[in-house]
Amino acid sequence: MAQTRYSKKREAVLNAICSTKAHPSAEWVYKQLRPDYPGISLGTVYRNISRFKEEGRVVSVGVVNGEERLDGCTEPHAHFICTRCGAVIDLCEPETGGRLIDAVHRELGAQVDHWNLVFFGICKDCRNC
Amino acid sequence: MAQTRYSKKREAVLNAICSTKAHPSAEWVYKQLRPDYPGISLGTVYRNISRFKEEGRVVSVGVVNGEERLDGCTEPHAHFICTRCGAVIDLCEPETGGRLIDAVHRELGAQVDHWNLVFFGICKDCRNC
């Protein structure tokens, strides 16, 4: 079975995702890391993101304009997405979705693992333009 | 300026989306329509879906396994997505997101147009396999 070995680049990818509130895309991470890791490739970024998602260390916020956006904060919380500029913003929202998991389980007889609550609209900055 | 003309195929695309609870993808609509409209093309399906979304007659539920899934029911409601089989199921859920729109507006100073609440997990059918 495949074990895991240390990798400086993997560490850097996770770090890039976790140290920003931008909810980055793979491309964003790639561009962010290139100066410090000149040889890094997009493939490596994608491969590691994929691994982090499986491990539950990174979460997908959804697809915005064709790009998957990620969140290194795995605590359940809602997001706001600006449909003009594509910004993804955290919301300090009481755990609405969480409270409903039981209800959904009863309604569908399904096992509910996680939820995603997203509000769409025009962000403050875009409104002032 | 471009006006709109009647088109039998456009009508059929909207019909296909609205007359199912499957929350179809473009591909699904295409395959569904091909028997009755032998000449129809994927391009036409995509072009019309795009138009319906702009017109607000069809709504995107999100991207599941790389495919955008649509809903002809534009009344606000939450969804459950099975991460095993990809099924998208309507939830009769009290308008949780709607009640929070004002709160989000206050928190971000953003204009909130709509919301999307999705629960992920394993559906009843998949659990019984």
Place this chain on the structure above:
DNA sequence: ATGACTGCAAAGACTTTGCATCTTT
């Protein structure tokens, strides 16, 4: 040394688009 990780580039998957043709008005 072994086997995991990476770079590179090709391949895949979904969606968009240009252009000639067909339809609606």
Place this chain on the structure above:
DNA sequence: AAAGATGCAAAGTCTTTGCAGTCAT
């Protein structure tokens, strides 16, 4: 006849993957 809608296929985007070389153990 004019202009929108479509078919077809090529092009675009984002993501995945095969393979040879590199690095951690």
